[in-house]
Amino acid sequence: MRTWLLLGLAIVPIWANEIFFPRDLPAPIAANDSTYTDCANAAWPPSDVGEELVPQAPDDELREMINEIDPERIKAIIAKLVSFGTRHTLSTQNSTTRGIGAARDWIASEMRKYAAESEGRMKVTVPGYVQGIANRISFPVLISNVLATVEGTTDPGRVYVITGHYDSRVTDVMNYEDDAPGANDDASGVAVSMELARIVATRKPRATMVFGAVAGEEQGLYGAAFLAQTYRNSSTNVEGMVSNDIIGSSTGDRGQREPYTIRLFAQGPPLTETTQRASQRLQIGGENDSPARELGRFAVEVAANDATEMNIAVIYRLDRFLRGGDHSAFLQQGYAAIRFTEPNENFDHQHQNIRVEDGTQYGDLPEFVDYEYVARVAKVNLVTFWSLANAPGKVQNVTVNASLLGNDSQFSWVKSDSTDVAGYELVWRSTTAPLWTHSLFVGNVGTVTVSLSKDNVIFGIRAVGINGYKSPATYPFPG
Numbered sequence: 001m002r003t004w005l006l007l008g009l010a011i012v013p014i015w016a017n018e019i020f021f022p023r024d025l026p027a028p029i030a031a032n033d034s035t036y037t038d039c040a041n042a043a044w045p046p047s048d049v050g051e052e053l054v055p056q057a058p059d060d061e062l063r064e065m066i067n068e069i070d071p072e073r074i075k076a077i078i079a080k081l082v083s084f085g086t087r088h089t090l091s092t093q094n095s096t097t098r099g100i101g102a103a104r105d106w107i108a109s110e111m112r113k114y115a116a117e118s119e120g121r122m123k124v125t126v127p128g129y130v131q132g133i134a135n136r137i138s139f140p141v142l143i144s145n146v147l148a149t150v151e152g153t154t155d156p157g158r159v160y161v162i163t164g165h166y167d168s169r170v171t172d173v174m175n176y177e178d179d180a181p182g183a184n185d186d187a188s189g190v191a192v193s194m195e196l197a198r199i200v201a202t203r204k205p206r207a208t209m210v211f212g213a214v215a216g217e218e219q220g221l222y223g224a225a226f227l228a229q230t231y232r233n234s235s236t237n238v239e240g241m242v243s244n245d246i247i248g249s250s251t252g253d254r255g256q257r258e259p260y261t262i263r264l265f266a267q268g269p270p271l272t273e274t275t276q277r278a279s280q281r282l283q284i285g286g287e288n289d290s291p292a293r294e295l296g297r298f299a300v301e302v303a304a305n306d307a308t309e310m311n312i313a314v315i316y317r318l319d320r321f322l323r324g325g326d327h328s329a330f331l332q333q334g335y336a337a338i339r340f341t342e343p344n345e346n347f348d349h350q351h352q353n354i355r356v357e358d359g360t361q362y363g364d365l366p367e368f369v370d371y372e373y374v375a376r377v378a379k380v381n382l383v384t385f386w387s388l389a390n391a392p393g394k395v396q397n398v399t400v401n402a403s404l405l406g407n408d409s410q411f412s413w414v415k416s417d418s419t420d421v422a423g424y425e426l427v428w429r430s431t432t433a434p435l436w437t438h439s440l441f442v443g444n445v446g447t448v449t450v451s452l453s454k455d456n457v458i459f460g461i462r463a464v465g466i467n468g469y470k471s472p473a474t475y476p477f478p479g
């Protein structure tokens with residue numbers, strides 16, 4: 001029923017805004033290719049420069065790979081990981097059937113089977129270190145990561161990393177004895193790494209792809225921190241990283257189902273930036289254009305489509321409240337890193353002792369995993385990271401000329417000498433739009449001037465490969 005309020009002499013319905021100022025609904029946060037340029041304000045400023053951005057579609061080879069993702073295999077991987085009883089980081093490492101050591105060895109042996117099909121391109125390693133007594137570590141323990149690395153054919157020094165964590169926990173984070181099935185958190189993420197390793201093993205990505213199962217996440221991201229530091233210490237160019245953590249269920253705690261959406265968490269300004277760069281970023285409105293957000297935009301553009309059947313809901317924050325994840329360890333080393341997590345978590349099935357209380361089943365059990373959903377999340381990962389690894393690398397030293405007042409915008413960057421690069425594309429969006437909405441191919445050049453004011457839109461530059469694959473955009477700073 002309509003309620004009327006008496007304000008002075010005017011009678012105003014409380015729906016006044018709706019009635020007198022009708023406006024379109026805000027754009028949905030979950031974007032896919034049909035809604036791509038529908039975001040609020042995307043049409044302003046009016047301009048005839050460039051064209052509406054058409055998202056890159058998967059090619060035949062990628063579609064063939066997508067079709068190889070198998071929910072039955074994912075189910076078998078998760079069942080096997082659950083069968084080790086507990087995979088707590090402090091659990092036994094000298095049994096072949098129980099504990100984290102057995103889980104590590106099984107993951108490595110499966111990865112080696114995939115590598116056997118790779119004609120030497122895929123190498124499986126199990127780098128580890130002994131973590132001394134520390135927060136949530138009550139005695140010195142060997143923490144090991146299992147890595148399947150497929151070396152890139154033309155640009156092996158450029159690396160993309162996909163991880164899930166194979167350790168698990170119950171209610172008490174220090175309890176390493178009781179069964180901690182961790183079917184969703186995070187056997188589901190490990191299953192994505194393993195299934196993608198199997199499929200990519202027989203293919204030839206241009207840049208290097210790493211499929212990892214890391215440990216120590218629940219105790220404090222120890223395995224991922226070790227991995228990220230190893231890459232940083234060897235000056236490895238990790239151009240993108242994703243942690244798949246709790247990607248196993250499409251059903252929330254009220255029974256609500258969202259089987260065709262995955263959340264993508266992407267942090268704003270990098271903590272590793274100099275204070276000078278951070279204040280420049282704030283001054284020019286670059287807060288929403290961190291490398292992690294550009295990676296998130298890239299994922300939405302290439303992977304939210306009919307090939308994956310998924311929408312990607314980008315969340316502008318590092319992670320959920322009170323939670324953390326392995327992507328943080330990579331962000332701390334200055335790498336662009338994001339996190340995938342299911343849309344509606346059910347906390348009865350995370351970090352819980354297995355028990356029935358008042359008729360409610362608690363515990364992270366396989367019966368609460370939706371394997372078809374995990375398979376679709378695997379598709380999103382495959383399309384995103386295959387597209388990254390086959391595109392040119394991010395454009396380097398991108399600058400916008402801010403030396404004089406003007407209506408035009410001039411950009412410069414380092415033109416690649418790689419014969420894989422066909423040229424460069426300028427992309428832009430209005431400052432309030434979440435995704436790139438417009439593009440202009442500018443040719444194989446190192447500078448361009450466009451008659452569109454840099455005061456009114458946000459620009460990015462990306463490289464276009466001769467194979468049509470495009471890199472994520474780089475945000476230009478004045479230079």
Ligand SMILES: *[C@@H]1O[C@H](CO)[C@@H](O)[C@H](O)[C@H]1NC(C)=O
Nearest residue numbers: 028032034035305306309310
């Ligand atoms: C894309 O999003 C629109 C609007 O949210 C929705 O109606 C449509 O079904 C989605 N398409 C796919 C393939 O999910």
Ligand SMILES: *[C@@H]1O[C@H](CO)[C@@H](O)[C@H](O)[C@H]1NC(C)=O
Nearest residue numbers: 090091092093094095099141
């Ligand atoms: C197995 O490992 C535990 C520590 O995790 C150790 O205390 C025990 O002695 C080991 N048992 C054997 C048979 O090596």
Ligand SMILES: *[C@@H]1O[C@H](CO)[C@@H](O)[C@H](O)[C@H]1NC(C)=O
Nearest residue numbers: 225226227229230231232233
């Ligand atoms: C990386 O280098 C730092 C500084 O030298 C060192 O403290 C750290 O142990 C190294 N980490 C790894 C994983 O190599």
Ligand SMILES: *[C@@H]1O[C@H](CO)[C@@H](O)[C@H](O)[C@H]1NC(C)=O
Nearest residue numbers: 395396397398413414415479
């Ligand atoms: C690109 O930028 C880096 C860091 O600012 C600088 O060291 C390098 O010389 C630049 N390269 C070119 C070709 O301008």
Ligand SMILES: *[C@@H]1O[C@H](CO)[C@@H](O)[C@H](O)[C@H]1NC(C)=O
Nearest residue numbers: 401402403404406410412479
């Ligand atoms: C920046 O633009 C001004 C004015 O058009 C021009 O004089 C200057 O050479 C440009 N700077 C660079 C580095 O291209």
Ligand SMILES: *[C@@H]1O[C@H](CO)[C@@H](O)[C@H](O)[C@H]1NC(C)=O
Nearest residue numbers: 404405406407408409451453
């Ligand atoms: C900007 O554009 C307006 C109208 O198009 C023109 O009058 C003005 O001179 C331009 N300013 C500069 C600095 O180019």
Ligand SMILES: [Zn+2]
Nearest residue numbers: 185186245246
């Ligand atoms: Zn987790």
